[in-house]
Amino acid sequence: MELKQLYREIVNEHNLHPVHKKTIENPDLILRGVNPSCGDDITLSLKLDGDIIVDGGYEGSGCAISQASVDMMVDQIVGKKKDEAIKLAGTFMGMIKGEVTDEESIEALDEAAALQDVAHMPARVKCAVLGWKTMQQMLEGGAEVE
Amino acid sequence: MSTLSEFRKDFEIFDSGEYVYFDNAATSQRPKQVMEAVSEFYRTVNANPLRGLYDWSMEATARYEGARKTVADFIGGASTEEIIFTRNTTESLNLVAYSYGMANVQEGDEIVITVMEHHSNMLPWQMVAKKKGAKLVYLEPTMDGTLTKEEYESKITDKTKIVAIGHVSNVFGVTNPVKEITAYAHSKGAVVVIDGAQSTPHMKVDVKDLDCDFFAFSGHKMLAPMGIGVLYGKRAILDKMDPFLTGGEMIEYVTREDATYAELPHKFEAGTVNAGDAVGLAEAIKYLQKVGFEAIEAQELKLTTLLMEGLKKLPYIKVFGSEDPAKHCGIVTFVMDGVHPHDLSSVLNDDKVCVRAGHHCAQPLMQFIGAGSTARASVYFYNTEEEVKIFLEKLSKVREVMGYGA
Numbered sequence: 001m002e003l004k005q006l007y008r009e010i011v012n013e014h015n016l017h018p019v020h021k022k023t024i025e026n027p028d029l030i031l032r033g034v035n036p037s038c039g040d041d042i043t044l045s046l047k048l049d050g051d052i053i054v055d056g057g058y059e060g061s062g063c064a065i066s067q068a069s070v071d072m073m074v075d076q077i078v079g080k081k082k083d084e085a086i087k088l089a090g091t092f093m094g095m096i097k098g099e100v101t102d103e104e105s106i107e108a109l110d111e112a113a114a115l116q117d118v119a120h121m122p123a124r125v126k127c128a129v130l131g132w133k134t135m136q137q138m139l140e141g142g143a144e145v146e
Numbered sequence: 147m148s149t150l151s152e153f154r155k156d157f158e159i160f161d162s163g164e165y166v167y168f169d170n171a172a173t174s175q176r177p178k179q180v181m182e183a184v185s186e187f188y189r190t191v192n193a194n195p196l197r198g199l200y201d202w203s204m205e206a207t208a209r210y211e212g213a214r215k216t217v218a219d220f221i222g223g224a225s226t227e228e229i230i231f232t233r234n235t236t237e238s239l240n241l242v243a244y245s246y247g248m249a250n251v252q253e254g255d256e257i258v259i260t261v262m263e264h265h266s267n268m269l270p271w272q273m274v275a276k277k278k279g280a281k282l283v284y285l286e287p288t289m290d291g292t293l294t295k296e297e298y299e300s301k302i303t304d305k306t307k308i309v310a311i312g313h314v315s316n317v318f319g320v321t322n323p324v325k326e327i328t329a330y331a332h333s334k335g336a337v338v339v340i341d342g343a344q345s346t347p348h349m350k351v352d353v354k355d356l357d358c359d360f361f362a363f364s365g366h367k368m369l370a371p372m373g374i375g376v377l378y379g380k381r382a383i384l385d386k387m388d389p390f391l392t393g394g395e396m397i398e399y400v401t402r403e404d405a406t407y408a409e410l411p412h413k414f415e416a417g418t419v420n421a422g423d424a425v426g427l428a429e430a431i432k433y434l435q436k437v438g439f440e441a442i443e444a445q446e447l448k449l450t451t452l453l454m455e456g457l458k459k460l461p462y463i464k465v466f467g468s469e470d471p472a473k474h475c476g477i478v479t480f481v482m483d484g485v486h487p488h489d490l491s492s493v494l495n496d497d498k499v500c501v502r503a504g505h506h507c508a509q510p511l512m513q514f515i516g517a518g519s520t521a522r523a524s525v526y527f528y529n530t531e532e533e534v535k536i537f538l539e540k541l542s543k544v545r546e547v548m549g550y551g552a
């Protein structure tokens with residue numbers, strides 16, 4: 001997909017009308033993710049019930065790709081088990097780096113799969129993966145537990 | 147202006163006519179004469195300068211030292227002992243910070259810089275201040291980028307040991323009153339370091355007239371290859387400084403325990419030098435002189451005026467710095483309401499228009515102007531009015547691409 005088309009068809013909607021850009025009540029995990037070189041800065045909050053992610057939200061600012069990517073990511077992982085979410089993060093980052101290309105794995109990402117073409121935009125890879133990387137880190141134990 | 151269009155033909159990268167390159171403040175393009183000079187050096191006289199006693203080495207030395215003379219004349223008749231070749235502005239400034247700063251700044255002293263500095267003229271001084279227990283004092287400009295007399299006269303004091311200041315800001319494009327600041331700093335006994343990375347490509351610089359103690363600049367922003375830069379320093383000060391790097395080429399005698407150093411400027415040029423690119427820099431200087439700074443400034447002013455007038459018509463654009471195009475040195479930094487500079491730059495790239503987006507290595511300045519990051523268009527003499535029109539046309543479509551109804 002061409003860049004302009006990517007913005008028009010996928011990114012803008014999530015950037016301008018995000019669904020998950022909000023604070024959630026009593027989060028269990030909070031982690032900030034930053035791309036210092038471009039100024040993308042998000043704080044991701046998740047609520048867990050045992051092993052299941054039951055709610056998620058984020059705040060922050062940054063470019064449209066970073067913001068839309070987090071929004072789609074939260075969409076994907078709410079309702080999933082922790083290790084499923086971690087696995088999806090691996091798939092997403094692999095896809096963006098051009099290492100994961102098989103359709104079946106990528107389909108699992110659902111709407112987030114639309115960002116596959118960022119793989120051809122090396123300058124924007126960091127933006128696309130910020131949310132996923134932050135989520136992976138927090139679930140793998142790097143987060144402050146409130 | 148017909149001659150400028152002739153000069154443009156020397157820049158083969160523009161031959162395809164595909165790209166509008168407006169990131170000249172980051173690095174300029176190079177004309178074929180510069181590339182040919184470098185290539186000719188390696189094809190015909192290549193040998194290690196300053197070492198061999200045979201023809202090629204002597205010729206390589208002559209070319210390298212000839213380049214030094216060209217640079218010395220270019221910045222206002224400095225002597226060749228006062229011209230040190232480095233890799234770039236950053237290395238030049240680090241040389242001063244390590245060799246002069248670390249030896250001359252003591253606990254309780256102050257180093258004065260401005261909040262507009264490029265990180266290259268900030269981090270070396272943060273380092274000296276931290277290691278020496280000195281205080282780093284920041285001059286703050288007004289919102290249009292002006293450093294007022296009150297500001298620098300109130301912050302440069304008897305405690306100030308070094309004043310390090312950018313000649314032209316790479317964000318605002320404003321030319322700072324470096325000559326006045328130098329005179330004032332000298333009256334307080336401070337040494338003055340000028341970061342000339344953004345001035346040297348655009349205006350006649352005269353270090354003797356400025357009377358600064360050090361002046362640093364990069365070749366790659368003024369038509370020369372990447373990897374060659376210059377530090378000018380006053381001889382009396384350089385003489386007393388210890389070397390920055392040690393090793394080959396910078397010695398006189400070496401015993402098992404000790405060494406005496408070579409004379410200036412070789413004392414500061416350890417190891418095999420970048421002679422090929424020094425020759426390229428000399429060629430770039432000759433080229434700039436052929437174009438002439440008057441023509442360069444006139445073209446930049448014309449393009450900047452067009453650019454700023456065009457941006458003014460877009461209500462969602464905010465330009466930083468002065469309202470006066472003459473105070474921009476070809477640099478126009480701006481933000482677009484609702485659109486992150488990275489998205490803006492990516493969308494323009496889709497239309498083959500190259501602009502910079504980010505913090506421009508000036509994060510404290512971004513904080514000062516209240517922008518996380520900005521976009522920057524910067525022109526040079528080889529850019530054209532046609533390119534400004536394309537840029538403005540493409541820019542006016544960006545918000546629509548980003549989902550804002552036209």
Ligand SMILES: Cc1ncc(COP(=O)(O)O)c(C=O)c1O
Binds near residue numbers: 266267315341364507
């Ligand atoms: C004002 C200023 N100072 C210093 C530098 C650093 O130059 P260089 O990267 O060539 O060392 C730059 C260029 O990026 C600059 O614009």
